Amino acid sequence: MITRRSLLASVGAAAGMTQIDPRFFISSAYAQTTEPIIFLSAENITGNWDPTAHTTLSQKNIEAYVMGYLSRTPMRPENPDETNMELAESITLLDGFRLEIKLRPGVKFHDGEPFAAKDVKATFEYGAQPDRPAQWYPGPTDSFEVTTPDDMTVIVDTSKGGYAASLFIFLASYLPMMSAKDIAAGPNGPLSQRLNGTGPFRFVEQRGNDTVLEAYDEYFMGAPKVPGVNYSFVGDATTRILSMLNGQASIIERLEPEQIETLTGKPNITLSKMVSVENKYLWFRCSKPPFDNPLLRKAACHAIDREIIYEVLGESGSPSKNFISPIKFGYIDLDNYPEYDPEECQRLLAEAGYPNGEGLPELEYITSVGFYPKTKEYGEVITALLQEQGFPVTLNVMEVAAWNENLYDREGGGPGHMIDCGWSTGSPEPDLVLRTHFHSSSKRITGLVDPDIDALLDKERSASTLEERRRIIQEELTPMLADRAPALSLFTSVLVHAMRSDLQGLFLYPDGAIDASKAAFV
């Protein structure tokens, strides 16, 4: 029954509701167009900001906002060797073993220290120390000498190591320049606690999973137009895409093929697709049976029909026939690259002593799910194709942390017999892949020790000119790798980013790094 009192109470409550501002509870997701760029990353970072302490791609991408580089290489397929000077004004080969770098004057680090030749020297010498996990350099610190005739000139002399100084040309576009002062403070100093660079954005703090960067107004190529970048790790692909759809995220990365379909045609979202610097590989554990036998490795390669993998990947993969991406220096479609050939597979199996696969032990093929697109799906294809030829293979799909735990070679050979992984380095330098994985001094995943391959890797590193080096890589080294097959490069990844259409002026590098110094919401 409605009484006078209850009626008045209802009217009063209704009147009160009109006084409540719903914005306190509900704020539109589209209301934040002037905020910093929000980048949602598929990969987490490490606990150490020292750029030489890790090979983690997401952290390299954060460094690209903050750090400065002597030069940058856009690495577009139409002109893979293009180089743009940044902190360097010029990089000149004086002779086979000497490189001169002239630096741009008037540049400052974010902590106020002026950038000079001493910083380049310190960066080169520190980064090349054998105990630095990133291992970027053609040789350890004692294999080259860096001198600084004046504050703006650096001379790199590689004659002690006996390899060409030209190797530093491509590395110059990849090595973030650190402050000599930070390096001098030692490995437990500020270097590991925060980033200090000369790039367009300044590192502010790590807030949980968010790396907070703000525009550096004194950036030597002009102050950024956006106030900052928030770089956040969001592990779930669906969550990232929902953030893109509702306008919370400015950019997301590593889209799966079906997600590309979902976002295609959305008026407020732009897709960027580019052939990346990353190849995806099936790595063999070469230091233990049965894949210590190159015949067997090659037989496995001939069992795999890469055309089916391309179909599974859709737009996320691009065909390639080499161990490096087509945008790396020295790429060529190899004539002897192992193709799908069941007859050849059977011939090699028989020659290796395992006719039809008989006598082979149970083989484990490890892959991951959650980071790379479609790994489980094409892993199942590869497993089925290998089984078809008689390889007793079991696919073991792991979440990323467990897979990472099992990735690398160790004493007695890494876990399993084959493992899936990509390798991405933001430079045209091929040795960042080839030497890292196939030289016996590194052999990250395969555990390969092959004196012939070592000799060719050393030979190409020591070539006196870039043209000679290119020839050795294309005509000797990579054909030998195709023949010995310590790994099978399955395809080159296509990096797919989705970004808000009103965010313009970004330049995306094919390793996923982004130059946002000229970006703006328009």
Next chain:
Amino acid sequence: MHVGGGFIVFIVNFLIRRLAQGVIIVFLVSFLIFTLLRVIPGDPVRLMAGGMAPDHVIDQIAEDMGLRDPIPVQFVRYMGGVLQGDLGQSFIRPASGAAVGGASFDDNTRSERAEVFDLIADTAPFTLQLALLAMAFALIVALPVGIYGGLRPGKWPDRLALYMGSLFISLPNFWLGIVLALVLSVNLGWLPAIGYQGFAYTILPAIVLAVEIAPFLIRSLTVSVAQNMRENYISVAAIRGIGHRRIVMAHALKNASVPLLNLLGVQFSMLLGGVLVVEFIFDYPGLGLLTINAVLQRDFPLIQGIAIVTSAAFVVINIIVDLVATTIDPRLEY
């Protein structure tokens, strides 16, 4: 009824007894989690040290950290720290709290590891806020539907309560989360969905959780209200001339609230420890997301810390619920 000094004695005895039981429960949970973590596959040292670390380095680090000692020895050492308020340091996370990947084994320059207590203290308020809001949303729906259903057994309000409960309980929370985010956030732009930048970010995940727990509340209310309305004291109250509203509010609901209260306690405790999927979908920075990442990274101290805190919260909440229930219905003995 316990009154005056007797009541205080009762409260003190009650608290001592229940807290003692609670300590045993937390201890057993801790031991169970501690043991399980150490017998399942996956070596945390491998994650800490990085994939490139040789086996002998892994063994050395594990030995240095005491991870190769017998499990009871490790447990006693761990509980010794816990009793002094030290939940240990995360194996993986730096002090900034970021979820991180493995570093290289010979990298001695990693940032200081985060204290487990700090990580939990930073994230628990978010989960508490989410759980409270979810409970509020659930009650807003469950109270009218459940009470009205209980007052009209066999009629449409009862059927509505039944159908609504059945519908809600059939909706998988991950599916509902994605659909709600698509509709309310993507299409309508009413609510933000991902991460946390303010209170509004709690609403969508709270709705999903409310839909998950509302069926239990609705069913409990419907049944207990209907049951109480059939009791003699209700008929007698009507004969005594007490109005229907007063009978329902002051008598039937008061008695029906005891099972509801127990259920609320259980549901709330489960919310604190069981918001994993919802927090993961919405990237909501609470205990659930922390737990998922800790499990994926084999971060033993963090998993153990979360287990201890949530089981302790479970115990405390249930003690409070029982206390309140006793004051509502003094016949209850706990």
